[in-house]
Amino acid sequence: MPDLPEKPLNREPPIQDLTSTFLTPPDSAYDRNHGVLAHLNANTHRVRVDGAPMVRSRLRDILAKAGGIALSASEQATAHVAFACHTAPCEAETWYGASIPLSRALREDGEVLLATSMNGAPLPPNHGFPVRVVAPGIAGARAVKWVDRITVQRGESENVYMQRDYKVLPPEVRDSQQAEGYWGVTPPVQEMPVNSAISFPVEGGVAERGEDGCVGVVGYAVPSGDDGPVTRVEVSADEGQSWTEAELLRGPEEGEEGKWAWKLWRARVCVPEGWGKTTVYSRATDQAGNTQPERSQWNLRGVCYNGYGEAADVMIK
Numbered sequence: 001m002p003d004l005p006e007k008p009l010n011r012e013p014p015i016q017d018l019t020s021t022f023l024t025p026p027d028s029a030y031d032r033n034h035g036v037l038a039h040l041n042a043n044t045h046r047v048r049v050d051g052a053p054m055v056r057s058r059l060r061d062i063l064a065k066a067g068g069i070a071l072s073a074s075e076q077a078t079a080h081v082a083f084a085c086h087t088a089p090c091e092a093e094t095w096y097g098a099s100i101p102l103s104r105a106l107r108e109d110g111e112v113l114l115a116t117s118m119n120g121a122p123l124p125p126n127h128g129f130p131v132r133v134v135a136p137g138i139a140g141a142r143a144v145k146w147v148d149r150i151t152v153q154r155g156e157s158e159n160v161y162m163q164r165d166y167k168v169l170p171p172e173v174r175d176s177q178q179a180e181g182y183w184g185v186t187p188p189v190q191e192m193p194v195n196s197a198i199s200f201p202v203e204g205g206v207a208e209r210g211e212d213g214c215v216g217v218v219g220y221a222v223p224s225g226d227d228g229p230v231t232r233v234e235v236s237a238d239e240g241q242s243w244t245e246a247e248l249l250r251g252p253e254e255g256e257e258g259k260w261a262w263k264l265w266r267a268r269v270c271v272p273e274g275w276g277k278t279t280v281y282s283r284a285t286d287q288a289g290n291t292q293p294e295r296s297q298w299n300l301r302g303v304c305y306n307g308y309g310e311a312a313d314v315m316i317k
């Protein structure tokens with residue numbers, strides 16, 4: 001295993017800051033890494049495209065430029081596009097890699113990007129400068145930063161973060177030893193499930209009951225994979241007995257682009273006087289009707305957990 005000179009940078013701002021703007025500012029200190037950051041020179045950086053590159057996307061366009069197709073139709077149906085970064089070693093392996101189904105990468109409306117900018121400015125080094133993958137609807141783990149190789153291949157990326165991490169193991173797997181027998185037969189996470197979170201009120205905090213007899217609740221919601229946008233968020237302040245529909249706030253982009261994006265929402269949930277301490281829940285539903293369960297099935301490390309958003313022990317005054 002690589003001996004890293006520094007701890008991987010993993011941090012996020014308080015959820016209240018995150019939900020204060022639709023576009024997360026690049027300096028918001030939202031970072032996820034399994035290894036060190038790469039500091040690359042855009043003038044000398046090269047991305048090698050190989051394997052069986054094929055037709056038309058950005059990513060699609062690049063695969064098209066790279067040449068013709070060398071896979072049969074049935075091979076194409078199960079093929080993957082693998083992305084790799086060899087310049088920033090990780091905790092579990094010297095390189096970082098992931099892949100997505102080729103069919104997703106080639107979909108005209110799939111919007112899988114090789115991104116060189118973020119919020120209209122050049123990509124910052126910590127987010128993958130000079131180029132990273134952005135695969136909307138798909139787990140962030142597949143969005144390889146500092147990408148230097150793109151390969152169209154018959155199967156999944158062999159990288160450890162694709163094969164032995166980011167998998168929803170069956171509930172009978174209780175520890176990492178038992179997991180050994182399951183990594184190879186459990187598919188890697190690709191699309192993420194519908195989800196929501198409450199940023200206000202905060203767990204254990206106080207919520208003011210206004211003159212209208214209601215408390216303000218604020219949060220965000222994300223759709224399931226390709227099934228966006230989120231079309232409805234409901235909020236409950238009585239442990240799920242009654243639900244109030246939240247207002248979905250308009251982002252700067254509407255229409256098709258909005259399908260992948262998170263939705264910020266706010267609600268006023270009315271409660272009787274003297275309601276006291278309660279748990280506030282949120283429940284999101286997307287365009288395709290996927291909705292959050294109260295709790296999702298237990299799995300080792302809680303991967304893809306998407307039970308109701310929750311703010312517990314809120315004192316309503």
Ligand SMILES: Nc1nc2c(c(=O)[nH]1)N[C@H]1C(S)=C(S)[C@@H](COP(=O)(O)O)O[C@H]1N2
Pocket residue numbers: 030031032033034035085088090096126127128139140141142143144145146
């Ligand atoms: N090269 C490289 N790419 C990577 C990672 C990494 O450790 N190395 N982490 C992945 C994971 S697990 C996530 S969630 C996203 C996070 O991207 P962000 O830091 O820009 O939010 O990058 C992905 N791409």
Ligand SMILES: [Mo]
Pocket residue numbers: 032140141
């Ligand atoms: Mo991640």
